[in-house]
Amino acid sequence: MNQSEAELIKKLQQGEQQSFADIVGLYQDMVYNTVVSIVQNELDAEDITQEVFVQVYQSIGSFKGEAKLSTWLYRIAIAKALDSEKKKKRKKRFAFIQNLFGEHGEEQYNPVEFNHPGVQLENKENAAVLFKALKQIPDNQRIAFTLNKIEGLNNQEIAAIMNTSFYAVESLLARAKSSLKKSLKNYYLQESNKKNEHEK
Amino acid sequence: MKNNNNMEQEIEAALNSLNNVERASPAPYLLTRIQARLNNPVKNTWENIAGFISRPAVMVAGICLLVIINISVLFYKNYNTSKITTERSFTTAADEEDEYNNLAVIDNIENQ
Missing domain, CATH: 1.10.1740.10 (RNA polymerase sigma factor, region 2, helix turn helix motif)
Structure with a gap:
């Protein structure tokens, strides 16, 4: 300090x-x-x-x-x-129950595409896809990735925040990248399938 | 093959899309809103309790507890009823035996 x-x-x-x-x-x-x-x-x-x-x-x-x-x-x-x-x-689950009883609760909790205000214009579309994928990976990987990529912190600083070791952060970041790759691959496969069906 | 290469490129582009990202800023006058919040706390104790009770886990646990209490009361009641019935049937049999013995004694006295 x-x-x-x-x-x-x-x-x-x-x-x-x-x-x-x-x-x-x-x-x-x-x-x-x-x-x-x-x-x-x-x-x-x-x-x-x-x-x-x-x-x-x-x-x-x-x-x-x-x-x-x-x-x-x-x-x-x-x-x-x-x-x-x-x-x-929790609210989303409750909204789902509301929906079962005919009330329209779920719509307001369904997330729309998120655009981070600090992302450069040419990267907006790709970043929106990445943020969607980020929601699908475990919390600790997501936090490490966010602090590293968006806040620009190094492994030592992330380790201090997450109360863990330097090597644990290194491993978390590697796993985050691999999980994101998997998630993105699924997304792009689905998108290309949709495109193919549409063309047919 | 070409599709795979395209996909790899798209994935890499997505992963690199946060390079050189700038910090997002909150709306102006954040301090004023924080001070307003500090002067008017949002929740009171009752609201906190209501919030705790309305949690799904607490609700489900509460319902389970009620069901368990109901079932145990039902079993306890049934057990007690059957115990009383058994005792009663034993008592009746013993009474009948006593009555029979008394009658036999009276008969013996009369015969003498």
Whole structure:
């Protein structure tokens, strides 16, 4: 942890409001970008980002400074994003039951194609396919891949956030890539089958 | 073969589509919205309890518990009923035997 970061935390622990505003200003993009890449929905990401900073404000007293502030923020953001996904899945199941009884609940929980706002225009289409594939791989692989590719973190930093070893991250990234390849292959096979059927 | 090569290229393109991705930013005035949230907490305790109870796992566990209690009460009741019936039948047999013995004694006295 650097000097200014330690000072910010100390001031916030003493109840200084300006330091909280500084922390939000410094880390809001980092938190939002991580969350939006996991939940793949801008409105949900906005809401979760607020929750993350509310939690930071409420539990800064228990922050001992053993990890970097950014590491702590990443951990909270990832936990909240995954939790929100679980809640959404529960709601989706409930909507399915509603549908069985004739109410139209499921439509609002069915995800539409996600376009990350930071992806370059020429890559938008491919990135949307990749985000779809990301939803199909295990959580720890997805988190490692997201932190590496979207947040640009190295293996050491990812290991600190995920509370694991450097080599475990290396293995997670390799497995993530292989799972994504499989998933993408299935997607493109289905697409080419659809195209062939359409041509017939 | 050509199709396979195309697919490999498409997969690689998709995997590399996040190269040079820029950070996404939240909508403006995030701090104001966070402060509003801090001043007006969204959920109270009752809402938290209702949220916990309405979880599918909790609901299913609750229903299972109710079913188990019902079944155990039913079994317990049946067991008690059969026990009382058996006791009653034993008591009746013993009473009949006593009555028979008494009659035999009376007969003996009368004959003497």
